[in-house]
Amino acid sequence: xxxxxxxxxxxDIRCMKVRGATNIACTALQVIKGARNKKELxxxxxxxMKTRPTEPLMRNGxxxxxxxxxxxxDFKKSLNFWADRYMTMSKFALExxxxxxxxxxVNKARIMTHCHAxxxxxxxxxAKEQYKDFEVYVCETRPRxxxxxxxxxxxxYGIKVSYIIDSAKQTYINDMDLVLVGADALTAEGNxxxxxxxxxxxxxxxxxxxxxxxxxxLLKFDPITARxxxxxxxxxxxxxxxxxxxxxxxxxxxxxDLTKRDLIDFIVTEEGVLSPHNILSTAYEKYxxxxx
Ligand code: RI2
Numbered sequence: 001x002x003x004x005x006x007x008x009x010x011x012d013i014r015c016m017k018v019r020g021a022t023n024i025a026c027t028a029l030q031v032i033k034g035a036r037n038k039k040e041l042x043x044x045x046x047x048x049m050k051t052r053p054t055e056p057l058m059r060n061g062x063x064x065x066x067x068x069x070x071x072x073x074d075f076k077k078s079l080n081f082w083a084d085r086y087m088t089m090s091k092f093a094l095e096x097x098x099x100x101x102x103x104x105x106v107n108k109a110r111i112m113t114h115c116h117a118x119x120x121x122x123x124x125x126x127a128k129e130q131y132k133d134f135e136v137y138v139c140e141t142r143p144r145x146x147x148x149x150x151x152x153x154x155x156x157y158g159i160k161v162s163y164i165i166d167s168a169k170q171t172y173i174n175d176m177d178l179v180l181v182g183a184d185a186l187t188a189e190g191n192x193x194x195x196x197x198x199x200x201x202x203x204x205x206x207x208x209x210x211x212x213x214x215x216x217x218l219l220k221f222d223p224i225t226a227r228x229x230x231x232x233x234x235x236x237x238x239x240x241x242x243x244x245x246x247x248x249x250x251x252x253x254x255x256x257d258l259t260k261r262d263l264i265d266f267i268v269t270e271e272g273v274l275s276p277h278n279i280l281s282t283a284y285e286k287y288x289x290x291x292x
Pocket of ligand 1 (some may be wrong): 181
């Protein structure tokens with residue numbers, strides 16, 4: 001029987017009260033620490049796995065804990081140990097990405113971003129700490145307007161921010177030096193899955209000859225994509241787009257889209273700046289347990 005806490009956390013993730021791959025993974029790993037035995041842990045993991053389909057950072061973490069905890073005798077101690085260990089790996093990866101990515105932010109740069117990504121925000125915060133002067137164009141990101149979270153956070157760091165509606169991307173792309181986005185999933189082919197609208201931004205960047213960079217932890221690599229499965233793309237409630245559409249109008253609401261590797265100039269990871277072609281080998285080298 002699932003406890004109220006796990007049901008509340010699952011509902012918070014589904015309705016996006018808790019959102020963003022890093023936050024979701026961390027919240028999930030934290031809540032499973034409440035399991036009292038293996039059976040409860042298995043039930044909790046099954047519920048969390050069903051919350052949002054495009055979340056390999058969470059799925060990898062839950063699988064990592066489930067696999068390792070099995071082999072230990074003191075259940076509680078071992079559960080805390082493995083959950084904390086995954087969260088530490090994720091935190092360390094984020095810190096490395098901030099340090100490495102900040103080097104790609106040059107003085108006076110104009111950068112466009114989409115949605116809210118912890119990785120991108122950390123890179124820009126680090127570059128600002130290094131006294132770099134740059135400006136960020138933030139796309140609104142319909143329908144949930146996560147661009148506002150980014151705009152507010154960056155402005156709080158003292159970064160110059162311009163906030164634009166999604167359809168104004170093309171208007172400003174020629175003024176940009178760099179497009180930098182996060183990712184929810186990295187695939188075996190070197191493609192990335194990120195907030196819907198990202199692939200359009202990549203196409204615009206290519207056309208305008210602006211570098212298109214991604215910042216993502218290798219822990220977001222989804223091993224199912226190496227076994228022939230496509231990364232699932234979440235389709236959310238149409239009411240987020242139009243609550244009462246007229247009769248006969250079907251509203252579609254995909255949360256993410258896939259950006260092809262050929263449109264990606266570089267991916268900032270905890271192992272350095274990589275070409276999309278090296279994602280699979282580097283992810284398996286860094287985290288061999290992802291192969292299981
Ligand atoms: P962190 C978001 O999805 C965006 O797609 C964004 O790029 C990604 O999660 C960021 O993940 P949503 O949860 O960089 O707002 O925070 O649908 O790990």
